[in-house]
Amino acid sequence: DAxxxxxxxxxxxxxxRQVTLMCHQTWSHSYMFWYRQDLxxxxxxxxxxxxxxxxxxxxVPDGYVVSRSKTExxxxxxxxxxxxxxxxxxxxxxxxxxxxxxSGTRLTVV
Amino acid sequence: AQKVTQAQTxxxxxxxxDVTLDCVYETRDTTYYLFWYKQxxxxxxxxxxxxxxxxxxxxxxxxxxxxFQKSTSSFNFTITASQVVDSAVYFCALSTTSGTYKYIxxxxxxxxxxx
Numbered sequence: 196d197a198x199x200x201x202x203x204x205x206x207x208x209x210x211x212r213q214v215t216l217m218c219h220q221t222w223s224h225s226y227m228f229w230y231r232q233d234l235x236x237x238x239x240x241x242x243x244x245x246x247x248x249x250x251x252x253x254x255v256p257d258g259y260v261v262s263r264s265k266t267e268x269x270x271x272x273x274x275x276x277x278x279x280x281x282x283x284x285x286x287x288x289x290x291x292x293x294x295x296x297x298s299g300t301r302l303t304v305v
Numbered sequence: 306a307q308k309v310t311q312a313q314t315x316x317x318x319x320x321x322x323d324v325t326l327d328c329v330y331e332t333r334d335t336t337y338y339l340f341w342y343k344q345x346x347x348x349x350x351x352x353x354x355x356x357x358x359x360x361x362x363x364x365x366x367x368x369x370x371x372x373f374q375k376s377t378s379s380f381n382f383t384i385t386a387s388q389v390v391d392s393a394v395y396f397c398a399l400s401t402t403s404g405t406y407k408y409i410x411x412x413x414x415x416x417x418x419x420x
């Protein structure tokens with residue numbers, strides 16, 4: 196089905212482990228984004244990408260790495276997870292107007 | 306700097322009451338978009354409206370209406386005759402057309418509609 200898919204929906208990991216959150220879209224939208232949602236902060240931009248192989252930092256990029264070798268995929272990697280990275284992560288894609296969001300990944304770092 | 310302020314952290318109303326959610330934004334750009342999203346308890350983000358900075362007409366969609374005033378940098382959202390299903394967190398967001406299309410979100414307003 197067409198759309199934007201995030202996986203996994205839920206993840207529990209231990210401090211110090213590497214974890215990758217996946218995001219896949221079927222529309223070939225140029226722009227893709229990763230946000231984290233935390234109480235009291237709303238949604239904050241981690242990284243974004245304007246096209247394959249073009250990525251840039253957002254507001255809160257520290258501790259995260261992204262790649263975009265293909266237009267449809269935009270994985271987010273936490274290199275060494277910390278408890279402060281416990282959050283809900285949303286991926287979004289856009290052609291330049293409004294976003295379409297994925298369903299989110301709830302990540303807990305213990 | 307760009308900023309979106311939703312000063313109301315949480316609002317509780319009784320069903321059938323009208324409620325207005327406030328959104329104040331800051332930007333130096335002359336062209337921008339404003340958005341409202343709804344996040345129900347299930348967690349997904351549901352698009353409600355997009356408004357172009359050149360279009361100050363108010364918008365009505367069923368029980369929902371939006372008042373955009375550039376003079377006060379506000380884009381307020383009113384729900385008329387609220388229902389329990391309106392209970393959610395509502396986010397206001399700002400996006401410029403500078404080429405990156407990044408959103409700046411407000412911190413959200415949690416609306417509780419009591420039966």
